[in-house]
Amino acid sequence: MPDELIAKNAHYLQDHNLSQIGHAPRKHTAIVTCMDCRLVQMFEDALELERGDAVELRTAGATISEPERANANNDLVRSLAGAIYLLGVRKVMVIGHTDCGLSHINPVALTASMQALGVNPQQLIDEQHLGDVDGLMRWLGAFHDVHVNVQEVVQVLRNSPYLPRIPIHGFVIDINSGKLTLVDRDQVGITA
Ligand SMILES: [Zn+2]
Numbered sequence: 001m002p003d004e005l006i007a008k009n010a011h012y013l014q015d016h017n018l019s020q021i022g023h024a025p026r027k028h029t030a031i032v033t034c035m036d037c038r039l040v041q042m043f044e045d046a047l048e049l050e051r052g053d054a055v056e057l058r059t060a061g062a063t064i065s066e067p068e069r070a071n072a073n074n075d076l077v078r079s080l081a082g083a084i085y086l087l088g089v090r091k092v093m094v095i096g097h098t099d100c101g102l103s104h105i106n107p108v109a110l111t112a113s114m115q116a117l118g119v120n121p122q123q124l125i126d127e128q129h130l131g132d133v134d135g136l137m138r139w140l141g142a143f144h145d146v147h148v149n150v151q152e153v154v155q156v157l158r159n160s161p162y163l164p165r166i167p168i169h170g171f172v173i174d175i176n177s178g179k180l181t182l183v184d185r186d187q188v189g190i191t192a
Pocket residue numbers: 034035036060061062097099100101102
């Protein structure tokens with residue numbers, strides 16, 4: 001697998017010559033989305049994003065798991081802080097997607113998969129004080145409704161003490177068609 005990647009890269013380098021550009025995103029935008037493999041390439045195409053346009057942050061479910069929401073202090077917030085304070089980002093788009101894996105986790109399949117890979121779910125639940133399998137699901141970031149999740153994440157980010165109050169909008173993208181729907185338009189920055 002590593003060799004295959006190296007070979008593919010050598011092939012790529014044969015006919016690509018990238019221009020050197022700065023690391024501050026031209027559109028002053030940070031985009032938070034999911035790690036779903038179906039978003040690869042399709043996502044940038046659907047938003048007509050070019051190299052250098054925006055900062056992209058991907059987490060499982062484009063979400064902040066429930067235990068980390070209280071003080072809005074996790075790796076996503078840290079990355080956004082870097083993008084805002086150091087890279088000139090002035091607006092954030094949180095983009096969940098339909099048919100997200102985190103919206104239909106089967107707890108039985110989850111714990112069976114952990115056991116098959118040598119991790120004891122009950123031991124983890126006990127040691128990390130997760131309570132029960134539902135707590136394990138909350139730690140993983142499971143949610144029921146992608147629209148509600150996007151609105152909740154947007155709220156957490158707007159209220160984070162680590163971030164300035166810049167516009168933070170919420171969207172859902174259709175994983176099959178690429179159609180983008182606005183679900184939460186931030187009123188900050190809109191003058192009456
Ligand atoms: Zn997803």
